[in-house]
Amino acid sequence: MEPGEVRNELPPPENLALSQAWLWTKAVMVPAERLLHGPSAGLPDALLLLVALRNVHRAATMALRHMRNPDAKEHLTDAVAQFDAALPGLVQARDVVEHFDEYVLGDGNMQRRLKREAASNGDDLSEAELAERYAPRLRGTGRHPLISIGPHTIDVTRAPNAASWLLARIYSAADLEQRQPLELPRASRLVGREQ
Numbered sequence: 001m002e003p004g005e006v007r008n009e010l011p012p013p014e015n016l017a018l019s020q021a022w023l024w025t026k027a028v029m030v031p032a033e034r035l036l037h038g039p040s041a042g043l044p045d046a047l048l049l050l051v052a053l054r055n056v057h058r059a060a061t062m063a064l065r066h067m068r069n070p071d072a073k074e075h076l077t078d079a080v081a082q083f084d085a086a087l088p089g090l091v092q093a094r095d096v097v098e099h100f101d102e103y104v105l106g107d108g109n110m111q112r113r114l115k116r117e118a119a120s121n122g123d124d125l126s127e128a129e130l131a132e133r134y135a136p137r138l139r140g141t142g143r144h145p146l147i148s149i150g151p152h153t154i155d156v157t158r159a160p161n162a163a164s165w166l167l168a169r170i171y172s173a174a175d176l177e178q179r180q181p182l183e184l185p186r187a188s189r190l191v192g193r194e195q
Contacts, residue, residue: 012066012174012177012178013062013063013065013066014063014066014067014072014170014173014174014177014178015174016062017059017060017062017063017066017170017174018059018063018167018170018171018174020055020058020059020062021056021059021060021063021166021167021170022167024052024053024055024056024058024059024163025052025056025163025164025166025167027048027052027055028049028052028053028056028159028160028163029160029163030048031045031046031048031049031052032049032156032159032160033160035049035138035145035156036143036145036156036157038142042138043136043137043138046136046138046145046147046156047097047136049147049154049156049159050090050093050094050097050147050149050154051094051097051098052163053087053090053094053154053159053162053163054090054091054094056083056163056166056167057080057083057084057090057091057166059170060076060079060080060083060166060169060170061080063076063170063173063174064076064077064080064173067173067177068177069176069177071176072173072174072176072177073173075169075172075173075176076169076170076173079165079166079169079170079173079190080166082165082190083162083165083166083190085190086158086162086190087154087155087158087159087162088152089149089151089152089153089154090152090154092110092149092150092152093136093147093149093150093152093154095108095109095110096108096110096134096136096149096150097136097149103131103134104131104135105127105131106126106127106128106129106130106131106134107127107130108130108134110134110150111130111131111133111134114130114133115130133150134149134150135149136148136149137149140156143157144156144157145157161190162190165190166190
């Protein structure tokens with residue numbers, strides 16, 4: 001291909017997902033490093049970390065949607081489940097960050113659900129109470145920071161390893177998809193996940 005020449009077709013979707021996973025894994029490392037070792041901007045770094053982690057997850061699900069090899073799909077499905085178990089509540093916490101315009105007013109999806117549940121029990125939650133419950137917070141210690149949003153808490157110490165681990169699983173699933181081996185390599189378990 002000549003310099004400046006435009007391709008007429010896209011690379012395989014799993015390769016595109018892998019490149020996005022790589023970019024977002026690198027994006028995880030910057031705020032995680034600052035939160036864990038300083039100097040950190042505090043909550044702004046925490047919010048950036050949530051978005052980057054969610055996009056590593058999104059890249060994995062993108063790859064899954066386009067895979068045809070059952071072994072590759074099984075491999076990556078298991079990896080996504082382990083990632084979710086290592087960082088429970090990540091998707092919901094990121095939703096609060098992404099839809100801040102609703103959550104700061106006490107009118108996010110999870111807040112409306114909570115308000116309906118409270119009303120069915122005879123309780124009334126104000127928008128201010130709901131906004132306070134879902135306000136992002138950075139807590140814990142300098143060595144063990146935690147990001148809390150609503151009932152969800154993300155352990156920052158797990159973020160770098162979880163993102164790198166999922167990236168490696170996306171890579172191995174993409175490799176399986178393209179070469180269709182006879183036997184699936186045994187995947188290691190996600191480090192830092194409590195059994």
